[in-house]
Amino acid sequence: MFHALADGTRRDIVAVVLVGERSVSELADRYPMSFAAVQKHVAVLERAGLVTKERRGREQRVRGRAEALREAHRLLDQLELGWRARVDRIDDLLAETAEPPTEPPTEPREGA
Amino acid sequence: MFHALADGTRRDIVAVVLVGERSVSELADRYPMSFAAVQKHVAVLERAGLVTKERRGREQRVRGRAEALREAHRLLDQLELGWRARVDRIDDLLAETAEPPTEPPTEPREGA
DNA sequence: CTAACGTACAACCTTGTGGTTGTACGAAGC
DNA sequence: GCTTCGTACAACCACAAGGTTGTACGTTAG
Numbered sequence: 289m290f291h292a293l294a295d296g297t298r299r300d301i302v303a304v305v306l307v308g309e310r311s312v313s314e315l316a317d318r319y320p321m322s323f324a325a326v327q328k329h330v331a332v333l334e335r336a337g338l339v340t341k342e343r344r345g346r347e348q349r350v351r352g353r354a355e356a357l358r359e360a361h362r363l364l365d366q367l368e369l370g371w372r373a374r375v376d377r378i379d380d381l382l383a384e385t386a387e388p389p390t391e392p393p394t395e396p397r398e399g400a
Numbered sequence: 401m402f403h404a405l406a407d408g409t410r411r412d413i414v415a416v417v418l419v420g421e422r423s424v425s426e427l428a429d430r431y432p433m434s435f436a437a438v439q440k441h442v443a444v445l446e447r448a449g450l451v452t453k454e455r456r457g458r459e460q461r462v463r464g465r466a467e468a469l470r471e472a473h474r475l476l477d478q479l480e481l482g483w484r485a486r487v488d489r490i491d492d493l494l495a496e497t498a499e500p501p502t503e504p505p506t507e508p509r510e511g512a
Numbered sequence: 513c514t515a516a517c518g519t520a521c522a523a524c525c526t527t528g529t530g531g532t533t534g535t536a537c538g539a540a541g542c
Numbered sequence: 543g544c545t546t547c548g549t550a551c552a553a554c555c556a557c558a559a560g561g562t563t564g565t566a567c568g569t570t571a572g
């Protein structure tokens with residue numbers, strides 16, 4: 289999710305298709321890179337749930353999912369409001385009596 | 401910014417230091433990786449403005465910047481509310497009369 | 513003073529990521 | 543039916559990113 293938003297081109301694509309749907313090639317025309325590259329970006333965004341593709345004739349119309357953006361907001365809120373506070377206290381207690389935790393509390397690498 | 405949040409370990413660090421400040425080695429104890437690796441993550445977060453480091457004796461206390469999270473919210477809102485709407489219309493008009501734009505509207509690769 | 517701690521940083525390895533080109537294939541257009 | 547368009551996908555390349563170990567250095571503890 290944040291990974292998908294980490295790329296400038298992808299953020300731009302999201303912004304564009306939130307305003308109005310576009311075909312993949314219409315999107316490709318907007319950027320100084322190959323069609324295949326843009327196609328990959330769209331695929332990444334689709335996997336992250338930030339856009340949806342819908343076949344329409346021989347075209348593939350891409351639309352932004354505002355819902356996903358709201359989900360991103362939620363994740364930010366979780367970070368900000370110390371959603372981990374409880375877990376932290378448990379960790380702290382464990383750290384005092386036993387050895388420190390040996391795995392990354394959430395996902396080791398990209399996941400949300 | 402989103403790039404910094406794209407990594408799970410980093411998101412966790414942010415969550416932790418937003419709850420309460422920690423030294424770098426205290427953070428390092430929490431994860432199944434070397435001290436140097438955690439140090440790098442903290443450096444990335446610091447560059448992105450998501451945390452601040454403050455020397456305190458021989459330690460370096462790390463604190464989360466809630467401000468930065470709010471900035472992230474703002475960026476998401478910009479995406480969601482079609483902040484590009486105006487620019488898009490200009491692009492569309494140009495596309496009809498001349499060739500399509502040849503550079504990525506915002507940053508070509510990571511920047512916000 | 514010396515040892516240990518907390519940190520910083522460089523070198524290196526491996527994998528992931530963004531980019532390219534080329535090929536393939538169904539859907540429209542003529 | 544043949545060509546063109548829009549898309550999908552695989553192979554490949556260069557570089558960034560996350561990880562490791564090793565070294566260095568100021569600060570605190572004995």
